[in-house]
Amino acid sequence: MPAELIRILIGLVAVALSVGLIGLVMVWVERKVAGHVQRRPGPYEVGPYGLLQPLADALKLVGKQLFMPDNADPILFWLAPVLSFLPVLLLFLPLPLGDGLYTMDINLGLLLILAFSGLAVLSLLLGGWASNNKYGLLGAARAVAQSVAYEIPLLLSVLAVAFVSGSLDLATVVKEQGTWPWNWNIMTQPLAFLIYIVSALGETNRAPFDLPEAESELTAGFHTEYSGMGFGLFFLAEYANMVVVCSVATVLFLGGWHGPVLPGPVWFVLKVSLLMLLLVFFRWTYPRVRFDQLLNINWKWLMPLAVANLMLTAFFVKLAQYAVVK
């Protein structure tokens, strides 16, 4: 019993540190990619190649005055960023980085991740509501509708993979996949992968689904009134969420830590980084999707497709079972 606890505690500490590190690295990567796509350097003054820029940003954010609008609810106002950030730490625990390299040995890892990522919605709502700001309210309403909507195709596509692997345990799902790309789940579930990526973009409020933060329409939406570390926490939570979503995609579809020559964790990090790079590119290439079109995509396209995919998967899994028994 204590061994388990110690394992989880060590894991939590490691996760907390790495989430901070990931935040810094992602800020730098995003700004550099944005710069180079736009044919400009991005950060280059602070440190060589601008590597210390995120540190400078973090220091600036920490040093800013924390103030609250006049009629805002103080408890909810300060709860919202904290609530957006804390559950993310939990989401990293069941992810297997290598063979046997996972913090929490739980046979419902997938369910844990899906359940706790729903808490992010609550934090958006609280942030917008407690700001006592019309723009914040509009942004929060949009964010809630969006997040709640996109959870369903996310769940359904992930469920299809669970059907194929026969378990909700992430370690098992990875083990069922092989070393080479043609053994990975993306080959058997390509539609689920696409649906998962689109739903992930919708869940984490990343472009082209970043309406809650639409600057040109709503002056930053639900985090309008946050400055300093409140905003920093929202920001960090968004990047951490992105990493979680990419890691889950890697684990479920791209073979987790499997790969030819290099050790497991290296492949894992490589695959997650590739997906993150893709997400960053999406942000700087596409315009924003309008809100009602966003919901349309979800209810009219993603959900029926995900349900169809699930039923088809169930049918084939049963058929395979039947054939084996026969």
Added chain:
Amino acid sequence: MNAIKEAFKTVSDLWSLMVGLKVTGKYFLEPQRTVRYPWKAVSNLDTYKGHLELVGGMKDPFKPRCISCGMCALACPSHCLTVVKKKAPKPTPEEEKALAEAKASGEKTKDKTPKDPEQFLYDYTLCSLCGTCMENCPAGALRFSKNVYMAGYSRNDFQFDLVLKLRESDARATKAEPAAPAAETSEA
């Protein structure tokens, strides 16, 4: 049938997203367009208008060609120029006598006031850089300098006397070199 057409259209529409990614991916790998000032400077500064300056004469490059006619001040849309004429020099006693004699005999006396201005006050904060003064000067005494990197700490730094500036300038080349080596010209 219509549904199949719709489905095909959706797939081709989604392909446009891939095309967009290809474009940004291509530009991701291309060289940057930023010129990192102040270590590098842009290369096409000679046609850009800096603040006004007086042109020196052929014989004395530190004395302006201006004849204090005031056309520039009249023509300026922003009323940023003031020409202060020089006063006539006090005549010596011999000259006084000569003047009195000339007046008595009805001769015309030459006006000994120097033509160039005492002060040529220019308010760069008001100037619209239109060039009307330059075009209307009969002596061709005004032109735009190449000092495009002018900076100052207060408004007074931008209100100066161009005669003084000409006198203190080292009337070397007309091109002002930027502080940094010029960047490569942007490729077409």
Added chain:
Amino acid sequence: MTRYADMGQVAGDFYTENFAQTAQEGSLILNLGPQHPSTHGVLRVIVELDGEYVLRADPVLGYLHRMHEKMAEVKTAAQFIPNMGRVDYGHALAWNWAFVGAVEKLAGIEVPERAEYVRTITCELNRIASHLLWWGAYLLDLGAFTPIMYAFDDREKILDILQVPTGSRLTYSYFRIGGVAQDLNEDCFSRIKAFIPWMRSRLPMYKDLVSDNIILRKRIEGVGPIEPELCRRYGATGPVARGSGINFDVRRAEPYSVYPKLDFEIPTSPLMDARGRYDVRMIEIEQSLRIIEQCVEMMPEGDTLVKGAPKPSWKVPKGEAYFAVEGGRGKIGVHVVSDGGKNLYRTKLRAPGFSNLSLFAEVSRGTILADAVAILGSLDLIIPEIDR
């Protein structure tokens, strides 16, 4: 501030209170602007929202009123030209041309042939720059962050070209009464000749990245349909009218300068929505390139300023004249009245943006807020010219 039905009170300034008097129960009154993250300038639009739907929209103008028409009364005709460079920073040379053309018409001054060609080339280059700025800013409104950078890359080239004769990069006061200030030299021509094929090679990239992009198409197709009748009622001109199918371009309808000799098309679009206006402007860039090509070929030798051009102490002959040019936003008209003195007695500047913006209140009724922003962007408004 919202309308508290029970308290009967609205917090806000005069305009908001006025607006709120006819507001519905339970609607939200929001101010878009005057400080905008959207790059329109200082435009304030008071909207009444029911959830996401715009019930009413009311633009409030005047935040950038600089009294240009009053300045025209106290400055001489030649002194007013820098003002015209600053009225509309997008297409400054067209405003230059409108004013100078009006004064020349009034005084009966004939502009040399070469000067007309120089005017046409620089004005069309400025039109391309204006449309590129609109394109980049519009896409920024819609949430795409990179096209504006690509557009500004092209714009830099145009600004470099126009820097050679004028010395400025944005607010040009290049035209003079009777011609232009300076001739285009060899450097200028070589740059123009290099620019035209390069710009042509960029247009397919814009199409790939943006115009064909499904997300953008869904954002602007079907958004803000403007009937031709609506255009006529409000006097909308330029790409706004041409995007609704009205084939009106000042360069063909009331020809001036060398445009009758040039071969170019006026693009119109049968789609009456934002997509139509978008397409019209993109095709106009290509047509402007055509015009510049022809002008460079057909350029005669000669002066660029008429002999005996007015001096600073020139008295404008008595009379009145009206001259219109096709600006990037529509028909720019300048009406000058002179009573024989050095200053013009009255100068009326007709800004196309003013008429175009007046459409907005009617067109945006019933749309979603995101669509209202898209419509505003598609009208290509530059507030300094609306407020003058």
